[in-house]
Amino acid sequence: MAKMKQMLSGLALISVLGTAVLAGCSNGADPDNGGSNEAGGKSTSEPGSGFNKEGLPITDKPVTLNALTIRWGNMGDTFTKNTWLQELEKNSNVKINWQVISNSDWETQKSVMLASGKMPDIIIGNMAFGDSDIVNNLNLFRPLDDYIEQYMPNLKAAMAEMPDMKKLSTFPDGKIYSLPARLPSRPYSSVQPVINKAWLDKLGLKAPETLDDLYNVLKAFKEQDPNDNGKADEIPYSDSKDVDMNLFAPFGITDIRGNHLIVKDGKLEYFPTSEAYKAGIEWANKLFSEGLIDKETFTQDNTMLTAKRQNPDAALVGFSYQWTPDAVFGQWSDQYETIVPITGPDGNKYQIGDPNGLSFRRNEVLITTSNKYPEISARWADQFYTGEASIQNFWGAIGTSIEKNADGTYTLMDPPDGTSADAWYWDSSLRDFGPKYVSPEFEKNIKLDPSSGDGLKLQLDGLSKDYVTEPYPEVMYTVEEYEELPTLTTDIESYIKSTRAKWITKGGVDQEWDAYVEKLNDMGLQKLIKIYTDAYERYDNIQ
Template sequence: MNSIFKKTISIIMVIGLILAIFSGCDSKESEKKPDTGNTSSTSDTVVSKDSNFNPEGLPIVNEPITLNVLTTRWGSMGDSFTQNQWLIDLEKKTNVKIEWQVQSLNDWGEQKSIMLASGELPEVIIGSQTFNDTDIMNNKELFLDLTDLIDKYMPNLKEAMKTIPEFKTIVTFPDGKIYSLPKNLPSRPMTCNQPIINKKWLDNLGLKEPTTIDELYNVLKAFKEQDANGNGDPNDEFPICGAKGLPMDLLNPFGITDLNGTNMMVLDDGSLAYYPITENYKEGLKWLRKLYAEGIIDPESFTQDATMQDSKRKNPSVSLVGFDYAWTPDALFGQWSSEYIALAPIKGPDGKQYAAGDKNGISSIMRNEAEITKFCKHPEVAARWLDQFYDGEASIQNFWGAIGTVITKNSDGTYTLNDPPEGTSADAWYWDQSLRDFGPKYVSPEFQKKIKLSPNSGDGLKLELSKLGDPYITTPYPNVMFTVEEHESLSSLLTDIGKFVETTRADWITNGGIDEGWDNYIKQLEEMGLDQLIKIYTDAYNRFKQAN
């Protein structure tokens, strides 16, 4: 009996030991298995997050989430654009609510420095004026590399990159990563600024529209010496009126077409040239010196600010300014706009016409229109939300205004811009109603054909006037990408060299002496590092050409 009992106990103990071993194996095996989402609160959270996000289709998320988005605006424009019906509808369609943070560009430089120094940014940034190449490259740890997000979640942008290869080139930083998104604006004029002249003054004096630089000189001289505006005072006309200097467009007849404004590089017969050291530039300044010496250029042009200049352009009693450069007359002359007409580019001393412009459209293809920062809690959601902007109908509503407000969608599938409210310019209305120039956009060549613009106002008028200069557009220095080291060098070189070139130009126009001072001017530029500056521009240009 005792023997049987002992055997029974032994068998039970062996069975128990075997069960314990297998139980332990099961426990260890379960630790090795992937988390199924049913064993812990952490995995429950992951599943909940994954199930809320839709990689395709709308809504982007099933349960609403909020993105904090920063953008900048000119002057005191404010946030009226957020009431664009397309943006409102987008929130409903995507379940992505936007908490807008809108900053004025008036004091953005200071605010930007404070924000970057703090090391904390909003989740999404919109607008090329918000953060530039240097801001991004010097703070790369704050911005996400968007390469994978574009590939996985941005089909609209991927398709746009196939159509416009430059789209990918311009947003690829020197380290091979993509930190910002591009834009392609619709219906952009190819010519930047047109010569604008007061036609009523021409008629008052019985003069023809000038076509050559000599004819222009004679007209401007008559504007100065005679009572061109017809108010009985022959001394209140300003044939040319500048502010803190003169527009560089005045040198267009000499082949100086500075579209970018800061790098002072032009393409001369396919090769790069730093125009402030060219003979064309020298001859152009001599011509401006002649105009200044004869009183044709307002003597306050180098001292007055833009507000004082504007008061002369829009003088309430009579028009005071005869000639300028602009996209459209109403951009400058207010109530006197109807007196002015645009001219074809003025023929220079060589008999040729030159116009600053871009065959892709002025500022049409740009980078840094959107970034996703490392503080974004849902980068895949932000990527899908931004991708909604890369659609033709979305882009036109974010460039002009919503369908039903600014745009009419016609029964034939075309789109027409409505007239602005009485007393409001088309440009002002578009900026009030949309993101306008800022933010991601893409309009395919096929969609572009559906856009019908009036040739009498706004962007349609710009396109119409652009035709005067389109055949004479020079090739601009492209929107290149500089390395961090090049940016650091440019920062000091441009400050010193740019200031020296600007002050010397003003001195030569107002006081003369260009021939006597030219050689010393070139020597000083060389001592300031001009060769290094030109090398940086040339290296960046060559990299751009190779990438394209």
């Protein structure tokens, strides 16, 4: 009952805050807040008005800023009780009026906000506005290059140490409108191959290393009743319709950005027309035709897949791709282990991920043209770009979620009874969202438990990080490209996905391949590839 009341209270809070967000953006609020002025209007926080270019407080006169952030589901605003955030407010003289909206309610409110032009002072977190939202509404967001140069020494130093942070944040017109983040202790690998070790042991088999090994293991899983329940209910391999490409990884086909692009030797490769892709389909069709792939892989959603993974009577799934086994298999989690990537037909191993680490983000801070105090806002945001500030805004405050040790290292405290570590971190901090920078050197001081959560993922990453492929980077597109992309990708993506499913389940890739490539070209594939190439070259040339 207490938990239900807490949930209802959180939902009510989000509803109230979500309704209030537009009101909080309008004129007539507290005279000290960062209310609206004309787009691009001159800042009032110039020298002589109590603004301090260095040190704390940031301003001698208290200032209130409206900050909008989007949170998952019913998370609410418990993160605002983070001691570090509260101390920053006290020491900086900058009070933040947090406006928290659930992501499920945001799309409609976003459209209204962009259409009205009535904006909060600061936007925190990349779930609020995406690249196209910003590019198509540049009049609502301040270019931040000069503010970074003059008022953000922490971020400036971070960009010098990690140039990708600047590249990631530079828009097609050469300016920076949003600020980046580098999250702490992130792996290089995304989902990794996971297998039922208990089944292997029962059948006297070793973890597969090659495609032939994997085929033989999956066949044994299907035919030899490894869950020992006397039923032929084992599912050798299963996945959902949203990630049906994972099985192609041994062929060097990885798609972490979801746009069918990888970088090989500095050049882009659009793999749905490659020979490796064709070979991957032939391999998958062989597995499917022998009943080694779940027949519902191309139609089921995650809810259906979870029901199979957590079947109450016996473990049903033999092999899949996961972040960590403990996150998905419920009571059967102890039966599963992560293994080294399967060697492909060319003798190499390939792993889905990013060799720069899955830590970089953009659009984590936006300062709007409605903001009367951009210098103050920039200096406030810059306080987040230190290692100690960042870990406290990722896991929770020192003394609450993190223990700072005498030797200069940091360890995570155990969550309260009945609470998972991940849920606790989200309650205690901005977590994935907002400005952060943790340098590789600072990361050495973070000591994580290798048996669970973020520490376990880093531990498992050691199996695969050396094989991570280079994905298409997080580029940005021009207004014209954003206009063209949906027209091209909608039909092309649909055709690729439906054709792949048909070829895997029914065969025919050899006979239909040339016609398939020709049709893609007729649908504008070369135009699409040119857009991708132009954006990649712009990104690559950013200094």
